[in-house]
Amino acid sequence: MEVHSFLHSDTETYTHVLVDAKNKQCAVIDPVLDFDAKSGHTNTADVDTVIEFVREHDWELVYIIETHAHADHLSGAIHLKETLGGQLVMGCHITEVQKIFKQIFNFDTSFRTDASQFDILTDEGDTLALGDITITAMHVPGHTPADMAYIAADDEKTVVFVGDTLFAPDVGTARCDFPGGDAKTLYHSIQRLLALDEDTVMYLCHDYPSKGRKHCPTTSVAAQKLGNIHVKDGINEAEFVQMRERRDATLAMPRLIIPSVQVNIDAGHLPQPEDNGVRYLKVPINALT
Template sequence: MQVHSFLHSDTETYTHVLADVQQQLCAVIDPVLDFDPKSGRTSTADIDEVIAFVRGQNWQLVYIIETHAHADHLSGAIHLQETLGGELVMGRHITQVQKIFKQIFNFDTSFRTDASQFDILTDEGDSLALGAITITAMHVPGHTPADMAYIATDDEKTVVFVGDTMFAPDVGTARCDFPGGDAKTLYQSIKRLLALNDDTVMYLCHDYPSQGRKHCPTTTVAAQKLGNIHVKNGINEAEFVEMRERRDATLDMPRLIIPSVQVNIDAGNLPEPEANGTRYLKVPINVLGQ
């Protein structure tokens, strides 16, 4: 098993490439589409670097895995799939998120809330085969109702891709104030992740390093239990919920939440062009945030 991580600097998002090197098979977790909110322009520059790397290794892309419907970047899954193939994987509970945001964006009846935009839907305990690697889904709601972590295991080691559920120890944990989020539920999800073996490497979806520290895509279960500022050993559920809800009340909405969510709940598809050939995103007024 090999994992290669690519930092999207604008959104501080990590895209990971998980590979069975001997069988030349790989999966890409949480790909990013570049988006400039000032101009409304998209670009594939960053995801093209991932594509070039996969091609350079002569690997076959089997899965494109989204840990959840991201609120801070647009998914690059469609461009990745059109270029390299692979099946698009999302947690089954994305249907809850689709229904919530269909109402928020007032999408018409053509928008599907059955998750049929995705190729493979996973639920707790489901597994995917990637050569000699077994990828097991863990449902870890709280940040959103649909968050999934993916545990990858082969004969040598076990790693876990945690999405936005946890960050580096000095950063803490995901916010829970998006529609459908819940701090108590997140605490229970995190406890399940921290029950993995101490030496399990956690691959993060984001890193927001404190001053003087460089971006890093990984941490370990042991490091989280020892030093995570929000949920290290000794912090109970009531303390976590009080902290998380108080902190969330002070946070601004993510810079790209409006374009990101409406694209990502549709599997990364941009809206269909209108009669003039231009695609348009919607902006709900006075709905999100305080």
């Protein structure tokens, strides 16, 4: 098993490439589409770097895995799929998120809330085969109802892709104030991750390093239990919920939440062009608190 991580510097998002080199197969987790909010322009430069990397090694892209519907960047899954193929994977509880945001954005009846935009829907305990690697889905709601972690294991090692549920120990944990989020639920999801073997490497979706530390795509269960500033050993559920809710009340909405969510709940598809050939995103006024 190999994992190669690519940092999208604008949103501090990690895209990971999980590889079975012997069988020349790979999966890409959480690809990013560049988006300039000031101009409304998209760009594929960063995801093209991942595409070129996969091509250079002559790997077959089997899966494009989204850990959840991101609120801080647009997904690059559609460009990746159109270029390299692969099946688009999302947790089945994305239907709950689609229903919530269909109302917020007042999408018409053509917007599907059955998750049929995705190729494979995973639920707790479902497995995907990537060569000799088994990828097991773990439902870890709290940040959103649909968050999934993915545990990848072969004969050599086990790693887990945690999405936004956990960050590096000096950064803490995901916010829970988006529609459908819940701090108590997140606490219990995190405890399930921390019950994995202590030497399990955790691959992060984001890193927002404290001053003096460089970006890093990984941490470990042991490091989280020892030093996560929000949820290390000794912090109970009540303490965590109080901290998380107080902190969330002080946070601004993510810079790209409005374009990101409406694109990502539709599997990364941009809106259809209107009769003038231009695509438009909607901005709900006073709808997000």
